[in-house]
Ligand SMILES: CC(C)=CCNc1ncnc2c1ncn2[C@@H]1O[C@H](COP(=O)(O)O)[C@@H](O)[C@H]1O
């Protein structure tokens with residue numbers, strides 16, 4: 001590894017936008033494939049390699065393949081444990097994992113046992129002393145509509161109270177071309193009223209101005225992607241003004257957007273727009289397994305593409321602490337950790 005790569009690996013980082021089943025590494029996929037050889041799945045079907053790009057539809061097909069491989073409590077426990085340890089090995093000190101609870105009739109998996117199993121993996125890593133603080137956002141897949149969204153929120157509320165602070169919020173994700181945010185508004189409002197934080201995928205594709213406007217009225221606590229919010233790409237100044245006025249941090253995932261073809265190239269990524277505005281932005285991976293990346297690489301890419309110094313990169317990773325959904329005490333602990341590590345990185 002060259003010196004620069006070492007800097008990015010050692011840089012303490014906060015990861016706030018990571019879908020569990022999109023984050024499964026090649027090694028873990030191999031273990032899953034050997035558990036289920038009858039499915040005839042190859043690793044090439046679950047990842048998008050260097051230089052490759054896919055349509056949004058093709059990307060969502062990849063998740064369907066991975067879901068076939070991950071359909072028991074045992075699988076989820078392994079996947080979650082591996083993903084957490086991989087983020088820790090990449091220098092991530094605080095991680096918010098998000099995942100959509102599924103039920104699988106064949107294996108007896110229920111939405112409740114799904115959530116319990118992710119929590120179990122988080123606790124297991126904690127007991128083993130893995131150097132990372134992990135929280136969980138329960139995800140709503142927009143495809144599944146009003147009823148399922150409400151059911152998911154009810155479960156999340158319950159686990160927020162019983163998980164010792166591990167369940168902190170709700171994610172809204174899924175194929176952005178399917179369904180409409182207005183059907184999910186009551187569930188999201190209920191979640192917010194109960195104290196769950198909201199991170200919503202917003203304007204991930206063009207022409208969703210009405211939906212984005214509606215969802216911003218909640219308002220969410222963080223925005224995922226926000227690729228098409230600003231006027232230059234068909235968004236609007238009034239959407240930007242709302243985001244800026246409410247200081248809603250945006251989670252930005254460079255490689256995901258380039259490989260998923262929603263931005264034309266790294267140099268044209270909307271990181272530049274929001275960074276230059278001085279708006280809180282947080283670099284994230286989205287799906288490190290599917291897009292064959294890690295958070296260190298994403299920081300390095302942002303720096304090389306937009307000419308950021310190591311000091312600027314440090315500030316970016318430090319400012320992400322203020323955007324976490326974990327409690328104030330955790331923010332303070334993380335800030336101390338960053339201060340302790342600074343001299344080592346800038347010697
Ligand atoms: C297609 C593409 C470029 C993907 C990146 N952008 C995304 N946009 C919306 N939802 C997503 C994205 N990546 C992952 N997800 C959601 O996360 C799920 C996989 O993780 P999990 O099963 O919830 O643990 C997917 O089924 C999908 O609902």
Ligand SMILES: [Zn+2]
Nearest residue numbers: 019173224286
């Ligand atoms: Zn996402």
